[in-house]
Every structure is written in structure tokens, then in C-alpha cells.
Amino acid sequence: MLDIKNLNVSVEDKLILKNLNLSLGKGQVHAIMGPNGSGKSTIAHTLAGKPNYDVNSGEVSFNGEDLLSKDPYERSLDGLFLAFQYPIELPGVTNASYLKQIVNAHRKSKNETPIDAGEFLKILKEKSKQLDIPMDMHSRFVNTGFSGGEKKKNEVLQMDLLDPSLIIMDETDSGLDVDALKSTAEAINKLRNSDRTFLIITHYLRLLEYIEPDFVHVFQNGSVIETGDKSLASKIDQEGYN
Amino acid sequence: MNKVNKDNFKQDSYKYGFVTDIENEKIQKGLNEEVIKLISMKKNEPQWMLDWRLAAFERLQNMSVPKWAKAEIEEIDFQDLYYYSSPKDFKEKPKSLDEVDPKLLETYEKLGIPLTEQKVLAGVAVDAVFDSVSVATTFKEKLNEIGVIFCPISEAIQKHPELVKKYIGSVIPVTDHFYATLNSAVFSDGSFVYIPKGVKCPMELSTYFRINASETGQFERTLIIADEDSYVSYLEGCTAPMRDENQLHAANVELVALDNAEIKYSTVQNWYPGDENGKGGIYNFVTKRGLCKGKNSKISWTQIETGSAITWKYPSCILRGDNSTGEFYSVAITNNHQQADTGTKMIHLGKNTKSKIISKGISAGKSSNTYRGLVSFHRKAENAKNFTQCDSLLVGSECKANTIPLTENNSNSSSIEHEATTSKISDEQLFYCMQRGLNAEEAQSLIVNGFCKEVLQKLPMEFAVEAQKLVSISLEGSVG
Ligand SMILES: Nc1ncnc2c1ncn2[C@@H]1O[C@H](COP(=O)(O)OP(=O)(O)OP(=O)(O)O)[C@@H](O)[C@H]1O
Ligand SMILES: [Mg+2]
Numbered sequence: 001m002l003d004i005k006n007l008n009v010s011v012e013d014k015l016i017l018k019n020l021n022l023s024l025g026k027g028q029v030h031a032i033m034g035p036n037g038s039g040k041s042t043i044a045h046t047l048a049g050k051p052n053y054d055v056n057s058g059e060v061s062f063n064g065e066d067l068l069s070k071d072p073y074e075r076s077l078d079g080l081f082l083a084f085q086y087p088i089e090l091p092g093v094t095n096a097s098y099l100k101q102i103v104n105a106h107r108k109s110k111n112e113t114p115i116d117a118g119e120f121l122k123i124l125k126e127k128s129k130q131l132d133i134p135m136d137m138h139s140r141f142v143n144t145g146f147s148g149g150e151k152k153k154n155e156v157l158q159m160d161l162l163d164p165s166l167i168i169m170d171e172t173d174s175g176l177d178v179d180a181l182k183s184t185a186e187a188i189n190k191l192r193n194s195d196r197t198f199l200i201i202t203h204y205l206r207l208l209e210y211i212e213p214d215f216v217h218v219f220q221n222g223s224v225i226e227t228g229d230k231s232l233a234s235k236i237d238q239e240g241y242n
Numbered sequence: 243m244n245k246v247n248k249d250n251f252k253q254d255s256y257k258y259g260f261v262t263d264i265e266n267e268k269i270q271k272g273l274n275e276e277v278i279k280l281i282s283m284k285k286n287e288p289q290w291m292l293d294w295r296l297a298a299f300e301r302l303q304n305m306s307v308p309k310w311a312k313a314e315i316e317e318i319d320f321q322d323l324y325y326y327s328s329p330k331d332f333k334e335k336p337k338s339l340d341e342v343d344p345k346l347l348e349t350y351e352k353l354g355i356p357l358t359e360q361k362v363l364a365g366v367a368v369d370a371v372f373d374s375v376s377v378a379t380t381f382k383e384k385l386n387e388i389g390v391i392f393c394p395i396s397e398a399i400q401k402h403p404e405l406v407k408k409y410i411g412s413v414i415p416v417t418d419h420f421y422a423t424l425n426s427a428v429f430s431d432g433s434f435v436y437i438p439k440g441v442k443c444p445m446e447l448s449t450y451f452r453i454n455a456s457e458t459g460q461f462e463r464t465l466i467i468a469d470e471d472s473y474v475s476y477l478e479g480c481t482a483p484m485r486d487e488n489q490l491h492a493a494n495v496e497l498v499a500l501d502n503a504e505i506k507y508s509t510v511q512n513w514y515p516g517d518e519n520g521k522g523g524i525y526n527f528v529t530k531r532g533l534c535k536g537k538n539s540k541i542s543w544t545q546i547e548t549g550s551a552i553t554w555k556y557p558s559c560i561l562r563g564d565n566s567t568g569e570f571y572s573v574a575i576t577n578n579h580q581q582a583d584t585g586t587k588m589i590h591l592g593k594n595t596k597s598k599i600i601s602k603g604i605s606a607g608k609s610s611n612t613y614r615g616l617v618s619f620h621r622k623a624e625n626a627k628n629f630t631q632c633d634s635l636l637v638g639s640e641c642k643a644n645t646i647p648l649t650e651n652n653s654n655s656s657s658i659e660h661e662a663t664t665s666k667i668s669d670e671q672l673f674y675c676m677q678r679g680l681n682a683e684e685a686q687s688l689i690v691n692g693f694c695k696e697v698l699q700k701l702p703m704e705f706a707v708e709a710q711k712l713v714s715i716s717l718e719g720s721v722g
Contacts, residue, residue, distance in 0.1 A: 102679050105684065141692070162678070
């Protein structure tokens with residue numbers, strides 16, 4: 001469902017992704033591991049369409065369509081979700097109204113009517129409970145003053161609300177305590193199904209022990225240098241990248 | 243988005259730019275005693291009112307146009323303006339809506355202000371001012387039953403001369419400054435409100451100002467008096483057709499709150515701002531001042547300023563009564579070539595007086611947006627307190643924002659707290675929202691509405707949603 005071919009991307013004239021090839025099938029879970037600065041977030045941002053990421057050459061097709069020519073919001077409405085490594089603060093915008101608005105943007109694109117306030121609250125309560133998110137967090141401003149872990153949980157909550165078909169998680173596990181990691185992984189596992197594809201960027205084996213990947217890719221210097229099954233993650237955990 | 247699309251978009255965005263095709267009757271152009279006498283005659287005014295106008299006109303001879311504000315303005319030829327325009331055959335205000343020209347009713351309907359009995363907004367009484375005259379006032383009888391007077395000021399001058407005489411010019415002296423004096427000489431219409439002792443006005447009172455005729459100035463005059471222990475919430479809205487010329491709107495608004503009274507005054511100002519090249523638009527030079535005359539009285543100004551080519555406006559509070567409170571909540575949005583210079587003056591005279599200022603300035607395009615404020619503590623203003631917060635949000639890199647907060651402190655037991663921030667909508671924020679499915683305009687509007695929410699929440703509920711939409715519309719075409 002996602003095909004990356006010979007992708008070269010530079011940021012501020014610096015070539016970061018070099019001839020990257022990666023293919024994700026429907027319903028599969030792929031993990032990407034790799035040292036700091038190897039270009040993992042860059043691939044996530046490029047797929048989501050962040051401005052100032054220059055695609056020098058290469059192609060990406062998403063469900064058979066050219067991904068790179070679309071605006072970021074169109075990619076989102078097409079089902080691509082990126083859980084940010086560093087979620088952005090939106091001061092003044094309450095989390096509840098933000099969440100409702102993004103849900104409605106997706107409903108609108110499917111020609112559905114805006115969600116009923118009562119129904120939304122019910123869903124929000126249910127999904128927040130699963131992630132141990134207190135409801136009063138939703139009356140605060142989006143990510144503003146949230147702890148590192150709260151921000152990550154809020155990303156998973158949005159992922160859950162928007163029902164995406166391709167989920168890219170950029171170090172969603174970093175910053176979560178042991179219990180939070182467990183509840184988050186459970187929530188993610190519930191989202192796993194035969195139609196939904198995952199690309200999980202992580203530094204730690206721990207998350208992959210909860211969410212078992214079908215493939216593990218090792219990233220170095222802007223491209224994939226090795227691909228294996230989940231045993232590759234254990235190997236890296238013990239031996240490192242050298 | 244390509245250029246062509248963007249232009250279309252912008253043109254659609256001022257949806258109140260139509261002209262009502264109605265024959266009007268004007269007094270000849272020019273500013274002189276003759277014209278003033280004619281205005282007074284048209285309005286059937288008593289001699290004392292005419293004398294008052296003429297005295298103001300005499301004072302005007304020695305005054306000149308103020309230059310205090312940071313604005314680029316084309317010189318106004320005051321002799322080349324019409325000072326009075328009304329729909330033709332409008333000798334007397336229609337007694338009932340059946341007598342109102344259907345074209346006028348249709349105009350207000352199009353503006354979202356239905357005046358006919360079946361359609362009026364529940365809980366909101368409206369006075370509709372079209373150019374220089376009030377064409378209809380709703381719920382008047384119902385308000386009369388509880389002693390609330392809500393009528394055009396021209397009517398109040400005839401029917402309640404003792405109240406008008408006592409209070410007109412008592413808050414804004416006739417000689418205050420050029421535009422205030424000009425208004426005193428030539429004012430046309432506006433609203434008059436009197437809330438009797440102990441009455442909490444059960445509905446929102448509102449005036450809707452519409453400039454329709456070309457080359458015509460609108461000189462609104464509004465006077466609101468809240469007697470002891472009373473409460474009123476009042477809202478004004480303003481629109482005008484799209485024209486290439488600059489038109490002048492110079493209003494005087496005076497509020498008086500007696501012991502324990504509270505006046506909440508809200509404005510949604512959406513005069514035509516000019517086109518994206520800065521051609522046309524209203525010059526909005528307004529003097530608004532409230533006097534907290536009685537003890538424990540309170541006056542609160544809330545304004546959403548999105549329109550006009552140039553806005554100069556400083557709704558102020560004179561806190562004379564002990565323990566009185568003044569508040570100013572403002573959102574000023576400028577786009578394209580608009581210029582706004584707005585803020586407030588809080589003059590603390592009485593003991594334990596408090597004031598609060600929350601100003602949110604949003605500038606986009608090539609516009610300029612200035613907050614100008616004064617907090618002044620008189621020697622006798624023991625334990626007076628002020629809190630001021632001025633936040634500016636920049637959209638794009640060609641706009642300007644200034645904050646000029648002045649203070650004068652002659653009371654050693656008083657305190658002023660001041661906070662100011664300037665921020666930009668970051669690309670990171672826009673990208674984050676867009677990743678979640680919002681397009682660029684929606685993402686920007688979400689962030690901007692968040693930025694000014696604290697002020698929007700102060701509006702009467704009936705208008706808050708409209709104001710939110712207006713905030714988004716005013717910025718259309720400004721995302722890159
Ligand atoms: N805006 C930028 N300007 C210059 N260099 C950049 C910019 N953004 C990213 N880079 C560089 O691109 C390289 C890849 O960064 P990226 O964030 O993709 O790494 P990563 O693999 O996600 O690292 P980490 O594990 O630390 O999150 C780094 O060398 C980084 O400094
Ligand atoms: Mg990274």
C-alpha cells in the first residue's frame with residue numbers, strides 16, 4: 001500500500017535521504033531502528049508532506065496514488081497519520097475542541113455530518129480511559145504544558161480517533177513510563193488489523209516486544225542497510241549498530 | 243493556491259459590500275451653519291439642541307485634525323462631504339414595520355438582522371440605523387413596560403429632553419478633540435438607552451449601523467445611561483458597501499453608570515476595509531468613553547475590530563466612583579493594507595478602582611496594528627489596580643505590530659501589572675494541524691481563534707459564533 005522508490009530528500013540543501021527504497025504491504029507492521037541523525041524523522045516528515053523537505057528524486061505511491069504531489073491535509077484525509085516525535089503546542093486552542101474539529105474534518109471529507117457533541121464526548125471518554133488520559137486534560141490547550149508522556153498519549157488518542165490506514169509513529173515510546181508504555185501498546189495493538197499498516201520508528205526493543213513487527217529495517221545514513229524479522233531488533237538491542 | 247483563485251476568494255470575503263438601490267435625500271455637501279441648521283430641522287429638534295450644535299461648530303473653527311495616530315491617511319476635504327442622507331420621503335420614523343420601505347427590510351435581512359416580527363432574534367432588541375436615520379426599532383413597547391427607554395437619539399431629544407440635556411456631552415466634552423467636536427455639531431442618529439433604577443434589562447440591546455449612500459459621512463451619537471442598581475448589555479454592529487472612495491464614520495458614544503450599575507458594551511466592527519490594494523474603505527474615527535460615576539459601578543468594553551481602512555478608537559473608562567471597575571477586551575484584526583490604532587484609557591480617580599485590559603492584535607498582509615493605551619492613577623485613587631495584557635500575533639512577515647502602553651501614576655498605593663507578548667503562527671503549528679486533516683485556512687483560523695478566545699468569550703452568546711466566523715473570514719487570503 002506504500003511504495004517508496006529511490007527517494008532522495010534534502011533539507012536546507014543537505015542531502016539526508018539517499019536512494020531510499022521501502023515497501024509496506026497492507027496490514028503489515030514495519031519497524032525502523034537506527035542511530036541518531038540517520039534520517040528516521042526525515043522519512044516520517046517527508047511522507048507527511050512537511051514544507052521545506054525537498055524531494056530531489058524518487059517516487060512514493062500510497063494506495064496506488066502519487067503521494068508526494070498532495071497537500072499534507074489531503075494525505076491525512078487519505079488515511080496517513082504521523083504521530084510526532086515532538087508534538088506541537090497550540091496555545092489558546094483547547095484540546096477537546098481541537099480533537100472534535102479534526103474528527104469533523106475527516107467526517108466532512110467522507111460526506112458525513114459533523115459529530116454530535118454528546119456522541120463525541122462518549123467516544124472521547126472511552127478512548128481516554130483506555131490510555132489513562134484524565135478528562136481534564138481535554139480542557140487544557142493542545143499539548144501546552146503537557147508532560148512528555150502526556151503529549152505522546154495525546155498523539156495516540158488522535159490516531160485512535162481518526163481511524164487512519166497508515167500509521168507512522170516517530171518514537172512514540174520515548175518518554176513513556178513503564179505503565180504508560182504498556183497501556184499505549186495495548187491501545188495500538190487494538191488498532192492492528194488486516195487493513196491497517198504501521199511504520200514504527202523506535203530506539204527500543206521494549207515497544208516491539210508488545211507490538212510484534214513483521215519486518216525490522218535498520219537505517220543508517222539516509223537509507224536502509226539491513227532488513228530482517230523481529231529477531232533483528234533483539235540483536236540491535238544487545239549489540240548496537242556497530 | 244494560484245493567484246486568480248486567491249483574488250476571487252478575497253472578493254467574496256466581504257459579503258456585506260452590496261449597495262441598496264434606494265432613492266435618498268441629502269442635504270447639500272459642505273460643513274457650515276446652514277447645513278447644521280438643516281440637519282436640526284430635519285430632525286425636528288428643539289432650539290437648545292440646535293444651539294448646542296452651533297456652539298460646537300463654532301469651537302471647531304479653531305481646531306485641527308489630530309495627527310497622533312500612526313496612520314497614513316489621505317487628507318479629508320470636510321467641505322466635500324455630505325453630512326446628512328436619508329431614504330427619500332422619510333419625514334418621520336415609520337410607526338410600524340408595515341410602513342418601512344421593503345427594500346430596507348430586505349437590506350437588514352441580507353445583513354443577517356431580520357426586523358420583521360416573525361423573524362426577530364429572540365432576546366435581542368435592534369435599532370437599525372441607515373445612513374443618517376434610524377429606520378426601525380424592535381421590542382420597543384415590551385421594553386417600555388419595564389421602564390427601559392431604547393430609541394433613536396433623535397427621538398429621545400424630543401421625548402426625553404431632560405435626560406439628554408443632562409448627560410449629552412457630560413462624558414465626552416464638546417471640545418474634546420476635532421472629531422468629537424465635529425460629531426457634536428453634525429451628529430445624525432444613533433441610539434439612546436436609559437435603564438431605570440433597579441432594572442436588569444432582560445434582553446440584549448443592539449444597534450446596527452449601515453452606511454449606504456456614497457460620499458456621505460456617518461456621525462453616530464449614542465448615549466447610554468444606567469441608573470442606580472441597573473444592568474444592561476448593548477451591542478453594535480457595522481457594515482458598509484464596497485466603494486473605491488474612503489468614507490468617514492466619526493461616532494461619539496457616551497456611557498454613564500450610576501451607583502452599583504453595570505454597562506456591558508460590545509462592538510463587532512466590520513466596516514468595509516478596502517480592497518487588497520488598499521483602495522477604498524471606511525475611516526473609522528470613533529470616540530467612546532464611559533463614566534463610572536457611581537460607587538461600585540462597572541463599565542466593560544468588548545470590541546471585535548475587523549473592518550475599516552483606518553481605525554482610531556480608544557474606548558475608555560473614567561473611574562470616578564469609589565470601587566468602580568473598568569474593563570477593555572479587544573480583538574483587532576488587520577489584513578491587506580488596513581491600519582488600526584486602537585486601545586483604551588483607564589482613568590482612575592476614585593478609591594479602590596480596578597481596571598483590566600486584554601488586547602489581542604492580529605496583523606496579516608501589509609497591514610499595521612497598534613495598541614495604544616493609557617492607565618492613569620489620580621492622586622486620590624488609593625489602592626487602585628490595573629492589569630494589562632497585550633498580545634500580538636503576526637501572520638506573514640510584511641505586517642507591523644506596535645504596543646504603546648503609557649502609564650501615569652500619582653498614587654503611591656496603586657499597582658499596575660503589565661504583560662505583553664508578540665508571537666507568530668509558526669509553520670510547525672500549521673503543519674501539525676494540517677497533518678490532522680485541516681487545510682491551511684482552517685488550521686490558521688483554529689490557531690487565531692485560540693489566540694483571541696479570551697476576548698471572544700466576553701461577547702454576548704448570541705454573537706460569539708458569528709464573531710468567530712468573522713475572525714476567520716477577515717484573514718482569508720493571508721496564508722501563503
Ligand atoms: N532543518 C534542518 N536543517 C539542517 N539539517 C537538518 C534539518 N532537519 C534535520 N536535519 C538533519 O538531518 C539529519 C537527520 O535527522 P532526523 O531528524 O531525520 O534524524 P533521526 O534519525 O530522526 O534522529 P533521532 O534518532 O535523533 O530522532 C540530522 O543530521 C539532522 O541534523
Ligand atoms: Mg527522529
